[in-house]
Amino acid sequence: SPRTSNLRWASNLLTRSCRASQPGHIRRFVTASGSTPPPPLLQRSQPSEPPKSILIVNKHRTKPIKEAIDAFIQHVRDNYPDVKVFHEDRQDIDIPEGVEVWRPGEGAAKIDLVVTLGGDGTILHASSLFRAGAVPPVLSFSMGTLGFLLPFHIDDFSKALASVFEGKATVLYRMRLLCTFHDKDGKRSGSDGGGKPTSICLSAVILMHTYGIIDWQVMNEVALHRGSSPHLNTIDAFVDGQHLTEAVSDGLIVSTPTGSTAYSLSAGGPIVHPSLSALVLTPICPRSLSFRPLVFPASSSITLRISERSRASAGVSMDGQVSRILGPGESVTVRASLHPIPCINRSSITEPEEGREGAGPGKEDDWVRDINNLLQYNATFRSKALLRHDRN
Amino acid sequence: SPRTSNLRWASNLLTRSCRASQPGHIRRFVTASGSTPPPPLLQRSQPSEPPKSILIVNKHRTKPIKEAIDAFIQHVRDNYPDVKVFHEDRQDIDIPEGVEVWRPGEGAAKIDLVVTLGGDGTILHASSLFRAGAVPPVLSFSMGTLGFLLPFHIDDFSKALASVFEGKATVLYRMRLLCTFHDKDGKRSGSDGGGKPTSICLSAVILMHTYGIIDWQVMNEVALHRGSSPHLNTIDAFVDGQHLTEAVSDGLIVSTPTGSTAYSLSAGGPIVHPSLSALVLTPICPRSLSFRPLVFPASSSITLRISERSRASAGVSMDGQVSRILGPGESVTVRASLHPIPCINRSSITEPEEGREGAGPGKEDDWVRDINNLLQYNATFRSKALLRHDRN
Amino acid sequence: SPRTSNLRWASNLLTRSCRASQPGHIRRFVTASGSTPPPPLLQRSQPSEPPKSILIVNKHRTKPIKEAIDAFIQHVRDNYPDVKVFHEDRQDIDIPEGVEVWRPGEGAAKIDLVVTLGGDGTILHASSLFRAGAVPPVLSFSMGTLGFLLPFHIDDFSKALASVFEGKATVLYRMRLLCTFHDKDGKRSGSDGGGKPTSICLSAVILMHTYGIIDWQVMNEVALHRGSSPHLNTIDAFVDGQHLTEAVSDGLIVSTPTGSTAYSLSAGGPIVHPSLSALVLTPICPRSLSFRPLVFPASSSITLRISERSRASAGVSMDGQVSRILGPGESVTVRASLHPIPCINRSSITEPEEGREGAGPGKEDDWVRDINNLLQYNATFRSKALLRHDRN
Amino acid sequence: SPRTSNLRWASNLLTRSCRASQPGHIRRFVTASGSTPPPPLLQRSQPSEPPKSILIVNKHRTKPIKEAIDAFIQHVRDNYPDVKVFHEDRQDIDIPEGVEVWRPGEGAAKIDLVVTLGGDGTILHASSLFRAGAVPPVLSFSMGTLGFLLPFHIDDFSKALASVFEGKATVLYRMRLLCTFHDKDGKRSGSDGGGKPTSICLSAVILMHTYGIIDWQVMNEVALHRGSSPHLNTIDAFVDGQHLTEAVSDGLIVSTPTGSTAYSLSAGGPIVHPSLSALVLTPICPRSLSFRPLVFPASSSITLRISERSRASAGVSMDGQVSRILGPGESVTVRASLHPIPCINRSSITEPEEGREGAGPGKEDDWVRDINNLLQYNATFRSKALLRHDRN
Ligand SMILES: NC(=O)C1=CN([C@@H]2O[C@H](COP(=O)(O)OP(=O)(O)OC[C@H]3O[C@@H](n4cnc5c(N)ncnc54)[C@H](O)[C@@H]3O)[C@@H](O)[C@H]2O)C=CC1
Numbered sequence A, B, C, D: 001s002p003r004t005s006n007l008r009w010a011s012n013l014l015t016r017s018c019r020a021s022q023p024g025h026i027r028r029f030v031t032a033s034g035s036t037p038p039p040p041l042l043q044r045s046q047p048s049e050p051p052k053s054i055l056i057v058n059k060h061r062t063k064p065i066k067e068a069i070d071a072f073i074q075h076v077r078d079n080y081p082d083v084k085v086f087h088e089d090r091q092d093i094d095i096p097e098g099v100e101v102w103r104p105g106e107g108a109a110k111i112d113l114v115v116t117l118g119g120d121g122t123i124l125h126a127s128s129l130f131r132a133g134a135v136p137p138v139l140s141f142s143m144g145t146l147g148f149l150l151p152f153h154i155d156d157f158s159k160a161l162a163s164v165f166e167g168k169a170t171v172l173y174r175m176r177l178l179c180t181f182h183d184k185d186g187k188r189s190g191s192d193g194g195g196k197p198t199s200i201c202l203s204a205v206i207l208m209h210t211y212g213i214i215d216w217q218v219m220n221e222v223a224l225h226r227g228s229s230p231h232l233n234t235i236d237a238f239v240d241g242q243h244l245t246e247a248v249s250d251g252l253i254v255s256t257p258t259g260s261t262a263y264s265l266s267a268g269g270p271i272v273h274p275s276l277s278a279l280v281l282t283p284i285c286p287r288s289l290s291f292r293p294l295v296f297p298a299s300s301s302i303t304l305r306i307s308e309r310s311r312a313s314a315g316v317s318m319d320g321q322v323s324r325i326l327g328p329g330e331s332v333t334v335r336a337s338l339h340p341i342p343c344i345n346r347s348s349i350t351e352p353e354e355g356r357e358g359a360g361p362g363k364e365d366d367w368v369r370d371i372n373n374l375l376q377y378n379a380t381f382r383s384k385a386l387l388r389h390d391r392n
């Protein structure tokens, strides 16, 4: 099946010709009987064979994006004529000529490479298209401004594509979370709360209703929030089935390391390197002086259950998409997914700087660059010296 | 050599008869060519053979501790007559009768089990005795009050000991950090700063001076601090050789997950589960609004170098022991040690509760209990309902 | 008019026979031409004449509250037969016998003393009944559990009432905030957003629609929040007309010192003593590492304007009551109200402890007690010593 | 006496010809019997007579500073020939020609205006020269880079000086703290701990030893810290004589609003507007999850007493100058000083912008500018849009 091939390809990425084998930099795992998630990992890979199909994903449809897609398609046709190009079927979008429509789900055509154009939200959206299984490697282009999940500038697309076809692409496996919902009586329920989706995007609804898929994988986080209720909600948090704490708050976030720079950060969480396998539990405005963010191993399962005595129910957001409302007694269980997202990394096209201490090929330079440039991490009083009085 | 045997025994703990093999709960690793640190891990183990030597460690010498040691030795003699009992050689202490003196270092007798009596600091001290290599499994007793690193009450010592001899002990591998110092010119230097130890305990000094050991492994953290200088220091932090940030602050902490509930927590760091392999970088009073704690994978190496333009030097504390002063240009590099501490866990003597969801043998219940009871995690406004007016 | 008399009585409290005149403890003000808010202040007062009318306020209508009200009314009749008792007119409530209905608004009967029974929310509700002008002194009773705004246990009601009639009551003036709304074009609009109240309580709506009152005074805070929108909102904050910052966040809180222990605290704000005159600006989950709570003098006016490019509008909560939605270009201006709430204080019925340094009559002991007992302020690791192992 | 004249002149600033009298913007006070501190306040003033004596203060003696001082002195001679210029007597400095030496203390010549050249630390130093009484108005010049306490660029000195002589200077009264030390038995002791000063600057020592002055006024904060002790200290904090909490931590800070952007901010404290009268208590790395910064009215007195069971003593820093060590049982009491520092404000030389809403003459624009430019307050993810990929 297409999905399995994807998996195989991805696992090639994982195990074959791992160049980044400097002691102490890369941890290697033997996953026990398929039950353990492949870890977030940074690797230089030579896929057994180059991609045969590419899916283009974009969220918005501005003129620059349209033009970039056209140029991209032309480039693929000229340089990789055997490759099939797909575009997500969305009603508000006209599929570019010479491109086939692609719909997620069981019979979906096998995709070997996903290309996104837009902001961070576009990768989140791409992830949601594959939220029930494995994801092919993802190549993400920004349209000019920087983003946390956007290693490539659109002007670099031919270079980036070449690195993939030549087997030089480096991949960062970004962990995802698998979310399972349970109703009051402990029976599994869907992420759409039984047919009452609130603002979910169309393809997701189709996916779930048509194919009966009820779990959901997220890349950033699952967030529970009181929404517009004036009252706080009360949520019991369990770790591996053990009661951890009762939270009276605006809500709770379970985040991946990738998501640690998104909502969790705003709520006061730590910044976790995306190559670590971990779950972060961050409270949102807790009525407590002593609620701190917690970091768990990726092997943990976290259950958030709305307390029977909660005054408010909780809206569930998955990567920023409102999915459903949880009432008292209802719960969501979050654990590491088996299907991380292989994100093709900027170092695929940058030559290792000579002589930089410890910087082998495929180093995580994007992340350090990003927290410094995008988050303006620790960017403060020292720049003072650079400022001059703006006199009068 | 004694050390190698220790290692072998410890590695038996690690790989043999791992009962806790529930999918998703325990990650198993195959360590590549010895270069990767064995991960913090919780395991039920049957060591190939029961311990033949026990080292008793205590920091203070109060009457209750003295009496407990006497009772403990008597118990070992009565029940495990072939086991040799050692006691750390410290000048201020008279070695109990029938017990041999033990000194750390090259010719030291092989120890199969360490028993500590006292507070959290006693385990830190035990760790420092083995700070140059592997540590035998550690059994830690509190004298009555709780502690984060103290799974057993002294009254339970016979039960706990039995669990070890019967091969039923569960072990949590607590990660340690290996610290390497470099001088201005990048040459390695000792953790005592070249013969100028400030307040280091005697055995450490002996260890280093006699045997030329210059690295040091810590269990909680390495902390750099301006100490009593009125001025802030300026420290350049590097990750895997890449410049991360320049910190102007009171200091910086590199902590293990174990240490995340110690100094790092006070400085605003997150609480990290001890079964995760990770390094936490937490600033102490930074002159910046945007300095947040960072969590790195255990494969990272973090270098902290005092900037040439730092107004103050930095005192280095290793698990709370002041070791040396770093001046401008000098640095310390911190990475995961190959030798975590196998801490024998409370679940060794507790029967798994029947029917508790997800709670197999050897679950990390101690940690949830500890953050709730010891840190009073999130213990706040809800208890309000329990309070009554203390009228008049 | 009734309101003016209230004011006069309140100002008697303020200026007459101020016993708490220890140097350094109480600041005295001469308010310039009525334009400066009377400061939060703690004073022992002898009102010129004892109250002639009492308004009973309760939010919930449980059996214990009903019984307490009955007992209270009986007590007033027996002991202060000339005093008129009123009860707020709410549809879901039957007015106790012998008590007159009271409705806020222009023709409302003059009230000399407000008595509340219930939780902290009851005082907030009482404040909202007088949200357009001055508030008579408030005597607040809890039904047994503690609360931040609840100095008296219900069993002490006769004692507390006596202190008022005997002129021995001490008053803490709790600052309130006056909120003025403006639409896109800078024209003043109502707090109900032009007839689209969302979940506002009935009396408030009546008040505004009948009498055209469009400003609103709050005791805790004004909070702007994205509510159930998945998107962050963008709010421009101005201080005294000067642009302070652009906030991209879940929302912003402008809080009184009283409210600093409510929502603002959960969002990370400092705890501000209620006898200080100040405004606290606290962000809710800002997309910024460097957004810190700000404390302004009570003379400041803070304007929060939804940016034209905000992706989400903002729901406005006033003391936890959702009042209206602000869209792009709309704004709310918050400043200290001229009408703080005179809250009768626990020290009214406690005898000053002899010999306690600095503790004159009317000291703010409630507050220290409350942050320790209710918030469990700094209540942590030291209690460790008290815990014993719960063995097995 | 000189000091009284200073006071009179300062109080002229305070009460005469207050132009900034817009309702709601400026609070006016009548201080009761001299016992209440004059509040931090922003005022346009016309001193009865122009200054007759100027004291130049500088901390460092770089070439640019030397040259600036020479130019300044020349300018005064040319334009204000009757004005006497003084320079602080410090051993490491040669007094510029034509300038008289000035020493703090009882017989010191009366100073009408203090001029500082250098960084923020220079104003702190100037404050320490007048730490026993009132301070004349202070005019602070930076040497090019910005600083929180540095309204004027050195190139603007003639303009700034003119504003003072023409009576157009605006003053922000920055609150100071008065510190009183007590030994174990409650007897007052000196800030130098009875002749054991640790690193105090010379003039301070002279001041105290010669004139028996034992209290000290600070502008930023009093900080207690464990210094280089490996152990935490235990400090009992009292407010107005009432026990507030027992702090186990690295230390505690009592800060002014001015100091809220200094050490207190690094330790996690809120930013408090300098025109507010308040005390901020901020813990440094507390062993507690629930210790939050507290803001008290300026009328409060805060006592910090080292607990008898503290494992470490505490070094006391006053505005960054180490003054003494407090051992178990010893304490410091902090309260608002009667002598705030009149800091001449940038708006003295800027014309009010026409039409800016709410911005009368003398508005606190410096502060908003400073927290934005210097602290990069909330300066984060929005600037992202401005960044472009730094390609390759
Ligand atoms: N108060 C807050 O900080 C809130 C944050 N969010 C975040 O927004 C995400 C959804 O993003 P969009 O669909 O783009 O919505 P959006 O267009 O509202 O963007 C949210 C912002 O988050 C950034 N972002 C997204 N993922 C990120 C990551 N992993 N690291 C750093 N920045 C990241 C985006 O670049 C964008 O600036 C959610 O997954 C959630 O994490 C959602 C609600 C509130």
Ligand SMILES: NC(=O)C1=CN([C@@H]2O[C@H](COP(=O)(O)OP(=O)(O)OC[C@H]3O[C@@H](n4cnc5c(N)ncnc54)[C@H](O)[C@@H]3O)[C@@H](O)[C@H]2O)C=CC1
Pocket: B119, B120, B121, B122, B124, B147, B148, B149, B220, B221, B258, B259, B260, B261, B262, B263, B264, B266, B267, B318, B319, B320, D230, D231, D232, D249, D250, D284, D285, D286, D287
């Ligand atoms: N401001 C702070 O919080 C400071 C904390 N420390 C910590 O003290 C440790 C040394 O401990 P001792 O020798 O016992 O000195 P100590 O006797 O001064 O005790 C420090 C406290 O930390 C607790 N502690 C130690 N390790 C812990 C852990 N892993 N998790 C939770 N609590 C823990 C101890 O029980 C004790 O209450 C250092 O490793 C450092 O982490 C050291 C200096 C300052």
Ligand SMILES: NC(=O)C1=CN([C@@H]2O[C@H](COP(=O)(O)OP(=O)(O)OC[C@H]3O[C@@H](n4cnc5c(N)ncnc54)[C@H](O)[C@@H]3O)[C@@H](O)[C@H]2O)C=CC1
Pocket: A230, A231, A232, A249, A250, A284, A285, A286, A287, C119, C120, C121, C122, C124, C147, C148, C149, C220, C221, C258, C259, C260, C261, C262, C263, C264, C266, C267, C318, C319, C320
């Ligand atoms: N995440 C949070 O912390 C949120 C807090 N709130 C707060 O709830 C308040 C409304 O209260 P209720 O009507 O009683 O709603 P509620 O019944 O939902 O209670 C909120 C809680 O806040 C407490 N509280 C109220 N005022 C307080 C104060 N000044 N200091 C300390 N605790 C206080 C109450 O005792 C109650 O425990 C709002 O003014 C807002 O401050 C509202 C929404 C979210």
Ligand SMILES: NC(=O)C1=CN([C@@H]2O[C@H](COP(=O)(O)OP(=O)(O)OC[C@H]3O[C@@H](n4cnc5c(N)ncnc54)[C@H](O)[C@@H]3O)[C@@H](O)[C@H]2O)C=CC1
Pocket: B230, B231, B232, B249, B250, B284, B285, B286, B287, D119, D120, D121, D122, D124, D147, D148, D149, D220, D221, D258, D259, D260, D261, D262, D263, D264, D266, D267, D318, D319, D320
């Ligand atoms: N970890 C930290 O943040 C520490 C901060 N300090 C602060 O340093 C001050 C002494 O300053 P210096 O003698 O210049 O020593 P310094 O030369 O070591 O400078 C400390 C830094 O604080 C800045 N600063 C001083 N007062 C400030 C204020 N009110 N607002 C904003 N920034 C301010 C200075 O510009 C300088 O950048 C102390 O009063 C204390 O507040 C002292 C020790 C540690």
